[in-house]
Amino acid sequence: xxxxxxxxxxxxxxxxxxxxxxxxxxxxxxxxxxxxxxxxxxxxxxxxxxxxxxxxxxxxxxxxxxxxxxxxxxxxxxxxxxxxxxxxxxxxxxxxxxxxxxxxxxxxxxxxxxxxxxxxxxxxxxxxxxxxxxxxxxxxxxxxxxxxxxxxxxxxxxxxxxxxxxxxxxxxxxxxxxxxxxxxxxxxxxxxxxxxxxxxxxxxxxxxxxxxxxxxxxxxxxxxxxxxxxxxxxxxxxxxxxxxxxxxxxxxxxxxxxxxxxxxxxxxxxxxxxxxxxxxxxxxxxxxxxxxxxxxxxxxxxxxxxxxxxxxxxxxxxxxxxxxxxxxxxxxxxxxxxxxxxxxxxxxxxxxxxxxxxxxxxxxxxxxxxxxxxxxxxx
Amino acid sequence: xxxxxxxxxxxxxxxxxxxxxxxxxxxxxxxxxxxxxxxxxxxxxxxxxxxxxxxxxxxxxxxxxxxxxxxxxxxxxxxxxxxxxxxxxxxxxxxxxxxxxxxxxxxxxxxxxxxxxxxxxxxxxxxxxxxxxxxxxxxxxxxxxxxxxxxxxxxxxxxxxxxxxxxxxxxxxxxxxxxxxxxxxxxxxxxxxxxxxxxxxxxxxxxxxxxxxxxxxxxxxxxxxxxxxxxxxxxxxxxxxxxxxxxxxxxxxxxxxxxxxxxxxxxxxxxxxxxxxxxxxxxxxxxxxxxxxxxxxxxxxxxxxxxxxxxxxxxxxxxxxx
Numbered sequence: 001x002x003x004x005x006x007x008x009x010x011x012x013x014x015x016x017x018x019x020x021x022x023x024x025x026x027x028x029x030x031x032x033x034x035x036x037x038x039x040x041x042x043x044x045x046x047x048x049x050x051x052x053x054x055x056x057x058x059x060x061x062x063x064x065x066x067x068x069x070x071x072x073x074x075x076x077x078x079x080x081x082x083x084x085x086x087x088x089x090x091x092x093x094x095x096x097x098x099x100x101x102x103x104x105x106x107x108x109x110x111x112x113x114x115x116x117x118x119x120x121x122x123x124x125x126x127x128x129x130x131x132x133x134x135x136x137x138x139x140x141x142x143x144x145x146x147x148x149x150x151x152x153x154x155x156x157x158x159x160x161x162x163x164x165x166x167x168x169x170x171x172x173x174x175x176x177x178x179x180x181x182x183x184x185x186x187x188x189x190x191x192x193x194x195x196x197x198x199x200x201x202x203x204x205x206x207x208x209x210x211x212x213x214x215x216x217x218x219x220x221x222x223x224x225x226x227x228x229x230x231x232x233x234x235x236x237x238x239x240x241x242x243x244x245x246x247x248x249x250x251x252x253x254x255x256x257x258x259x260x261x262x263x264x265x266x267x268x269x270x271x272x273x274x275x276x277x278x279x280x281x282x283x284x285x286x287x288x289x290x291x292x293x294x295x296x297x298x299x300x301x302x303x304x305x306x307x308x309x310x311x312x313x314x315x316x317x318x319x320x321x322x323x324x325x326x327x328x329x330x331x332x333x334x335x336x337x338x339x340x341x342x343x344x345x346x347x348x349x350x351x352x353x354x355x356x357x358x359x360x361x362x363x364x365x366x367x368x369x370x371x372x373x374x375x376x377x378x379x
Numbered sequence: 380x381x382x383x384x385x386x387x388x389x390x391x392x393x394x395x396x397x398x399x400x401x402x403x404x405x406x407x408x409x410x411x412x413x414x415x416x417x418x419x420x421x422x423x424x425x426x427x428x429x430x431x432x433x434x435x436x437x438x439x440x441x442x443x444x445x446x447x448x449x450x451x452x453x454x455x456x457x458x459x460x461x462x463x464x465x466x467x468x469x470x471x472x473x474x475x476x477x478x479x480x481x482x483x484x485x486x487x488x489x490x491x492x493x494x495x496x497x498x499x500x501x502x503x504x505x506x507x508x509x510x511x512x513x514x515x516x517x518x519x520x521x522x523x524x525x526x527x528x529x530x531x532x533x534x535x536x537x538x539x540x541x542x543x544x545x546x547x548x549x550x551x552x553x554x555x556x557x558x559x560x561x562x563x564x565x566x567x568x569x570x571x572x573x574x575x576x577x578x579x580x581x582x583x584x585x586x587x588x589x590x591x592x593x594x595x596x597x598x599x600x601x602x603x604x605x606x607x608x609x610x611x612x613x614x615x616x617x618x619x620x621x622x623x624x625x626x627x628x629x630x631x632x633x634x635x636x637x638x639x640x641x642x643x644x645x646x647x648x649x650x651x652x653x654x655x656x657x658x659x660x661x662x663x664x665x666x667x668x669x670x671x672x673x674x675x676x677x678x679x680x681x682x683x684x685x686x687x688x689x690x691x692x693x694x695x696x697x698x699x700x701x
Contacts, residue, residue: 211551319640
């Protein structure tokens with residue numbers, strides 16, 4: 001039925017398609033559970049349809065999505081996804097620890113230095129659980145793939161963080177850790193605790209030892225001692241990653257769902273990005289309730305009451321329910337769409353099923369891109 | 380079973396679920412259901428920005444306890460209170476309780492805390508859980524509902540106690556971790572309620588989380604909450620055009636009714652399928668909370684959810700003897 005609200009109506013002018021054509025990096029950001037990973041995969045697939053060599057970096061894809069792309073054993077080495085497109089589609093999954101290890105190896109002055117760090121328990125904690133490490137490594141991976149020049153476009157999904165800018169701030173957090181006074185104390189002349197550390201520092205470390213145990217402090221000292229000389233390399237790299245993200249080569253796509261709490265988080269994200277001087281280039285709203293008919297919620301409700309008791313009662317009630325929810329969703333989104341303007345807003349309705357295969361990605365793409373809608377119509 | 384009995388089964392209820400499943404709404408509804416059953420209830424929130432206060436029509440709350448819904452009334456309800464407890468708050472309190480307030484400021488200044496929490500991953504989590512344990516012990520409320528961080532952080536969060544026993548083998552943190560683990564694994568003290576929506580991926584993730592929590596942490600799982608299920612609406616099967624008796628509505632309206640009905644039927648069937656699949660893959664009782672079409676979530680809608688929760692609890696079998 002041509003008038004059905006479920007028929008894809010991709011945005012006119014193809015704003016998302018233009019992003020894919022023009023940019024070298026697309027970052028999909030937003031809170032957890034809004035379909036960010038799927039959106040990233042759809043964008044990458046569409047880029048391949050547009051003739052680009054695209055690679056999508058996923059953080060923690062649901063198994064279904066990995067399966068959908070035919071990537072059962074998705075690893076941190078990009079794997080090629082075959083499909084009916086002139087470009088290339090590659091996919092990889094972030095391995096935080098492996099990425100961090102590689103970064104240490106690249107910056108170490110000698111294999112011995114790298115080994116000393118990689119074996120240290122404090123380091124293993126950092127690579128596994130320093131808050132923001134995953135975000136940092138996602139950006140590091142992005143940078144690495146971008147500079148390799150094997151791909152025209154790298155699309156990255158960001159971890160489901162509550163803190164909007166963890167992925168921008170994490171590199172700074174690590175360098176701040178390395179810059180910290182405590183660190184300088186620990187590796188002060190003479191290296192390690194010993195003679196050069198002053199009395200105040202000794203007291204401080206003893207106090208920390210009392211809380212967490214001496215072993216932990218020893219591990220930390222060992223780590224900072226082993227890391228000496230590498231901070232500059234890390235700092236430069238972190239600065240380069242940030243510069244790439246802030247440049248015109250990169251575009252940020254904010255993904256959300258039309259629920260109030262999620263929209264509030266997305267608005268917070270948009271504000272923080274704006275503060276960091278980064279513009280949102282598109283807003284994708286997933287899981288939107290479609291609007292049926294043209295009656296306002298109030299009118300639909302009156303009709304439901306007028307028809308109550310009759311044979312059409314459940315139909316009128318249902319129409320009123322769905323009109324109300326669509327209107328509520330619109331109201332939730334209003335502030336956010338104003339905030340990200342002039343970025344285009346693309347709505348993807350609730351889908352019949354989850355994405356199980358490439359056709360599933362195609363069905364979503366049809367809501368985002370006119371070309372994809374045409375392809376779906378031709379089948 | 381009787382809601383009073385249900386909520387008295389353990390003093391701590393940890394509500395966990397992936398982002399976007401309505402975990403905070405469920406925390407609020409369960410807290411209020413417990414209060415209606417006469418148990419004074421404290422909601423502990425970790426991340427802020429959850430919208431819980433709005434559900435009760437109250438301004439946002441902070442570190443200090445705030446009353447969200449006073450008790451009393453014909454049902455003899457108890458209070459619902461709430462407080463925000465961030466890991467940094469918990470750490471400060473911990474240090475001060477341990478006579479370390481002198482180093483506190485030093486630790487907080489310029490990121491030394493990052494060094495410590497990197498050295499001891501999970502320290503922030505364990506401090507929050509340690510505080511919850513203290514609240515449980517103090518008996519300040521009959522029930523403490525913890526709105527846990529979003530899963531997969533929930534697994535990390537709850538696993539922090541076991542991990543810390545390894546990382547800090549001596550000292551007060553080790554003691555703290557051991558005590559928290561004792562609470563988490565004692566079904567008479569603590570239960571975890573997992574929340575999902577009736578959709579494929581969230582259901583899969585809930586099942587994975589449930590098994591990891593049981594295997595890796597050893598927590599006791601309460602009923603699973605399926606949030607956002609479309610309420611049943613019968614009579615949508617026919618083509619509305621064939622049901623006309625009196626005045627014929629405009630064609631546009633009839634078409635909209637038919638399409639809206641098809642959408643609702645289709646989604647209801649998908650949800651039913653997922654609910655059933657959840658039931659067969661995870662042998663836990665389910666509480667279902669309705670999707671609310673009405674408007675924004677506020678106090679009126681919250682009470683509707685509470686009604687549904689109370690009804691669902693009433694339909695559960697009595698707890699087996701432990």
